[in-house]
Amino acid sequence: MILFLAARPVTAPPVRPSRPVRPSPRRPRLRLRSRPLAPYRRIFAVPGTRAFTAANLPARLPMGMLSVSAVLMIAGSRGSYALAGAVTATGLAATALVGPWTARLVDRHGQARIAVPATALAVLGSLSLLLCVRHGAPDWTLFASYAATATTPNTGGMSRARWAHLFRDDPAARHTANSFEQAADELCFMLGPVLATLLCTALFPEAGTAVAAALLLTGVLLFAAQRRTEPPVAPAPATGRPRSPLRLPELPPLLVTFLATGAVFGSLEVVTIAFADGHGIRTAAGGLLALQAAGSCAAGLLYGLLRPNGRAGHRFLGCTAAMAALMLLPLLAAATGSPAALAVALLLAGMATAPTMVTGMGLVQSLTPPGQLNEGMTLAVTALLGGIAAGSAGGGWAVDHLAGAGAAYGVPAAAAALALTVTLLTARRRPDRPAAPVS
Structure with missing residues (x-):
């Protein structure tokens, strides 16, 4: 076909080749505008x-x-x-x-x-x-x-x-897939x-x-x-029992960040229920928490449309910084005593959690050996669950001992600040490796 088109100017007027050249710069732009979900269509075409x-x-x-x-x-x-x-x-x-x-x-x-x-x-x-x-x-x-x-x-x-x-072998597609998975997690925990x-x-x-x-x-x-x-089973190492991913020097600090992020989730749930109960709208507590999950779900899907640029460690630092900043919004909104202001604050605060989790899970995948991906990601989930339990207990204590549920929103804000602090202290020591290939 290429040779045929190349031969066309011999018998056709010279102006003919200019016709297909003129609209060609516009076509990619139109295609991108009309297909905003192209990254998701690409991964689900497999x-x-x-x-x-x-x-x-x-x-x-x-x-x-x-x-x-x-x-x-x-x-x-x-x-x-x-x-x-x-x-x-x-x-x-x-x-x-x-x-x-x-x-x-x-x-x-x-x-x-x-x-x-x-x-x-x-x-x-x-x-x-x-x-x-x-x-x-x-x-x-x-x-x-x-x-x-x-x-x-x-x-x-x-x-x-x-x-x-x-x-x-496709980091951009893995980023989109991880974003979808995080959005699916948020949807399931919302519904x-x-x-x-x-x-x-x-x-x-x-x-x-x-x-x-x-x-x-x-x-x-x-x-x-x-x-x-289904991923193929990795061959057993010649030395016998494989090393636990916990022995990797870069993974435990990352799990501490997941622990702090889980504390954000656990404390936010308890404190929000207490806030709604204190304002006589206990039945609306589920709706307020659903707004936070909805914000996270939407942010996760949008994050998957972006092509990841730069080092993953730097992106993770930026995501935890955004989470720490946005978690101050519920604390400020609760101080006003307005449930409507709190609803908006929770929606906005939730928009930082999914990108943090997506980038963090990507780092876990890149650090974990190919034959131990499930174990590495389960360790991350275990850290999250431990953080949720600790955050629930801390949030409940704050509601009972601080000046009302409004002040207790300082617990998720503090947990987010802890996640940022741990990331800052360990970012320079964490090498950015390419994702480990799965054999």
Whole structure:
């Protein structure tokens, strides 16, 4: 075709070649304007990506449902929020211990071989909790049952590992995929508690746990069935047992930043509920928190449209600085006593969290060895969960001991400042490596 077009001027007037040349500079600009979502279309054009993403979403939604459902179910039947909180805290601690071990097995033996039996065990734990609550079993059975749910695999991490394998030589596509995954996380944590509350209050107290367990099992089975996009199992090292990613010098400081970021999330939730309760609008607390998650979800999707420039460490520093600055807005808005001002402040504050998480997860992927991606990302999620638990406790203490819930918004602001401080202190010592290729 090129040779044919080159031969055309021989028989055609000389002016003919100028016609296709004239509009050519405009076409790329028009195409970019009419296709603003081109980066997302490009990653989902790869065969199999839509299938595993569609299967992963129902598997991920229970992450925002299980703890809320357990609290509502236990508190409704036993009349004790203290017992409900202790049971969910025990499950969180068990997840922090078991989660990295489960992820290591996934890396070593494959997603399908480990995720399905691990999910089955977790679902049995949820059903055991439901039956123990339903039939008035002793309190210790609630702790044992909920602790069994700690084998729930990190479905978001497994999805990110697939993107990392598919786009191992394309950093821009990995950035877009990680942005989408973070937006999906925010969407699930925004819709999960709402769905759990609706099921537990409109149907019966055990409905939330039952539906969450069914979604988890169905989603993981469908996800594991998508074998063509599953990352290959890395060969075992010749030295025997692989080193834990925790022994990498650059990873622990990054996990401390994730811990502080989790404290932002946990304290923001508790303080916002207390603020709404103190202003007589407790039913609006879910809406206020949904605004924060919506801001984060939108920012994550928009962030994925941008082409990452510069060093990842510098971008991460900029994201944590933006988060620290925007987390001052709820503190200032709460001081006015206006729920409307707080709603706007939470929406804006949420817009810094997703870019921080996207860039941070990208750094975890680049630092973690190829055959330990699931373990590395699960360690990051574990740090987040630990931070959420600590932030919830710190936010609750601040509400009780400071001058009202408005002043307690200083806790998420302080946690964001801590994340920025840790990043500043460790940014120079963290090398920017290219993302490790997945064999």
